Amino acid sequence: MVDDRSTTAQTAPAPPAPSARPVLEAPDIARVLTRIAHEIVERAKGADDVVLLGIPTRGVFLARRLADKLAEITGRGTAVGSLDITMYRDDLRLHPPRALARTEIPGDGIDGRLVILVDDVLFSGRTIRAALDALNDIGRPRAVQLAVLVDRGHRELPIRADYVGKNLPTSLRETVKVLLTEEDGRDSVLLGQRLKERSEGAGSGAGPDGPEGPSGADTAPAADR
Amino acid sequence: MKRHLISAADLTRDDALLVLDTAEEMARVADRPIKKLPTLRGRTVVNLFFEDSTRTRISFEAAAKRLSADVINFSAKGSSVSKGESLKDTALTLEAMGADAVVVRHHSSGAPQRLATSGWINSSVVNAGDGTHEHPTQALLDAFTMRRHLSGVGRDLAGRRITIVGDVLHSRVARSNVLLLTTLGAEVTLVAPPTLLPIGVEQWSCQVSYDLDAVLAKSDAVMMLRVQRERMNAAFFPTEREYSRRYGLDGLRMAALPEHAIVMHPGPMNRGMEITAEVADSPRCTAVEQVANGVSTRMAVLYLLLGGSEPAIATARTEDARTEESK
Numbered sequence: 001m002v003d004d005r006s007t008t009a010q011t012a013p014a015p016p017a018p019s020a021r022p023v024l025e026a027p028d029i030a031r032v033l034t035r036i037a038h039e040i041v042e043r044a045k046g047a048d049d050v051v052l053l054g055i056p057t058r059g060v061f062l063a064r065r066l067a068d069k070l071a072e073i074t075g076r077g078t079a080v081g082s083l084d085i086t087m088y089r090d091d092l093r094l095h096p097p098r099a100l101a102r103t104e105i106p107g108d109g110i111d112g113r114l115v116i117l118v119d120d121v122l123f124s125g126r127t128i129r130a131a132l133d134a135l136n137d138i139g140r141p142r143a144v145q146l147a148v149l150v151d152r153g154h155r156e157l158p159i160r161a162d163y164v165g166k167n168l169p170t171s172l173r174e175t176v177k178v179l180l181t182e183e184d185g186r187d188s189v190l191l192g193q194r195l196k197e198r199s200e201g202a203g204s205g206a207g208p209d210g211p212e213g214p215s216g217a218d219t220a221p222a223a224d225r
Numbered sequence: 226m227k228r229h230l231i232s233a234a235d236l237t238r239d240d241a242l243l244v245l246d247t248a249e250e251m252a253r254v255a256d257r258p259i260k261k262l263p264t265l266r267g268r269t270v271v272n273l274f275f276e277d278s279t280r281t282r283i284s285f286e287a288a289a290k291r292l293s294a295d296v297i298n299f300s301a302k303g304s305s306v307s308k309g310e311s312l313k314d315t316a317l318t319l320e321a322m323g324a325d326a327v328v329v330r331h332h333s334s335g336a337p338q339r340l341a342t343s344g345w346i347n348s349s350v351v352n353a354g355d356g357t358h359e360h361p362t363q364a365l366l367d368a369f370t371m372r373r374h375l376s377g378v379g380r381d382l383a384g385r386r387i388t389i390v391g392d393v394l395h396s397r398v399a400r401s402n403v404l405l406l407t408t409l410g411a412e413v414t415l416v417a418p419p420t421l422l423p424i425g426v427e428q429w430s431c432q433v434s435y436d437l438d439a440v441l442a443k444s445d446a447v448m449m450l451r452v453q454r455e456r457m458n459a460a461f462f463p464t465e466r467e468y469s470r471r472y473g474l475d476g477l478r479m480a481a482l483p484e485h486a487i488v489m490h491p492g493p494m495n496r497g498m499e500i501t502a503e504v505a506d507s508p509r510c511t512a513v514e515q516v517a518n519g520v521s522t523r524m525a526v527l528y529l530l531l532g533g534s535e536p537a538i539a540t541a542r543t544e545d546a547r548t549e550e551s552k
Binding site for chain 2: 084087088092093094095096097098099100101102103133137138139
């Protein structure tokens with residue numbers, strides 16, 4: 001899902017609501033990623049032609065960690081890259097333009113390979129739709145799969161994840177925030193309450209996309225469209 | 226009302242870096258099999274050119290098309306302008322056609338400013354060169370090129386010494402570059418015969434020299450300006466030969482540059498006048514690369530002005546920054 005895509009462009013990361021409580025800690029995240037790596041090897045029968053593409057910002061770090069785990073398991077390197085979906089978002093016109101992140105496709109490309117998209121939180125599904133559009137302009141994979149650290153529900157599109165770290169039933173008033181060492185200094189998944197003014201100020205153009213939980217596309221049910 | 230890019234002075238350091246960083250990502254689109262992004266689908270960009278131009282118009286056209294915008298090209302030749310239609314009536318026509326951005330080149334300094342502030346149109350106005358005033362997207366693509374060669378992606382140009390040589394008087398490129406490069410922290414030196422420097426140049430944020438050889442050794446980049454004979458209504462220098470002897474860049478002078486220094490030219494080049502063919506064709510000359518970078522830079526500008534509900538750059542000039550969704 002879409003959190004944090006705009007961290008650099010917009011407001012500085014707001015501190016999570018005081019009530020935010022951790023649902024996954026560093027060891028849990030490591031275990032979950034190890035499990036997903038094994039699932040990938042099992043389902044892809046060795047993960048020979050896998051290309052991991054992380055969706056910036058935190059999806060990229062998760063993709064790199066998964067690639068390391070895959071290397072440990074299979075003894076071979078796995079192609080890993082990043083896929084920025086900003087230009088393919090369906091809510092571009094609801095917010096000021098966002099800064100772009102890096103798209104880095106591994107040297108051999110994605111044609112005929114098994115692409116696994118990696119993101120931190122799966123929410124509305126709109127990010128993944130945008131990612132599928134972006135992939136379409138880059139090449140033709142043999143198949144596309146999706147791995148997420150947290151699936152928090154509330155899908156707005158017919159999209160599901162193939163590999164889920166943790167299913168986390170949430171209400172729309174809650175926020176899910178993934179912290180990763182590479183970006184935030186520590187590993188954690190925090191479940192918090194959305195601040196009142198944030199949800200109320202979520203009109204179009206106001207851009208409530210802090211790095212915290214639901215953002216842009218995710219607040220779509222609240223925003224009129 | 227939307228935002229405009231009229232002058233390089235509209236851009237803060239952060240704005241300029243945002244454009245350059247965005248252009249860096251846009252440049253990567255050019256390496257893909259499908260060189261197109263869906264971002265400006267359904268938006269209309271009008272190229273309004275009252276003055277001849279090859280690379281700027283093509284560059285803006287390519288940029289808008291790569292972002293999936295609809296492009297309407299309008300050149301004064303062969304249009305109702307040659308029948309005497311005013312800028313205002315032309316603008317009202319464009320407004321009626323629903324243009325989201327107007328990229329304007331005009332022989333009069335200030336025409337884009339007039340277009341942007343007169344209330345004739347609601348679209349964003351991008352200055353693609355007005356008279357001898359400014360050409361901000363050229364300055365951005367020059368800065369982009371310098372940054373790639375001199376300081377690296379993501380950085381500004383702090384401490385880099387840029388020398389701009391030639392017809393500063395008639396050059397909108399020079400003015401925009403001085404403004405933008407200074408914003409980005411570079412030290413700019415203008416070199417020209419005294420007759421080709423504008424009045425008031427001592428108030429610009431740059432050094433001025435009349436001696437090219439004295440500054441070459443301390444330059445990280447040398448930008449050669451075209452001698453704009455079409456704008457010259459008097460004798461600004463005795464002979465072309467004398468000009469090119471004193472202010473032209475030849476192989477010998479290029480050898481006096483530091484090893485890492487690049488030679489830039491905004492084009493079109495007068496070979497044999499301000500630059501010799503030897504220099505123009507050398508690998509240190511970035512003229513062709515500048516053209517390619519122009520597309521990426523203009524994509525970034527169009528995206529940042531039109532891509533969202535409100536522009537991300539050059540917002541300082543206007544009071545009511547936020548309005549309803551654009552049409």
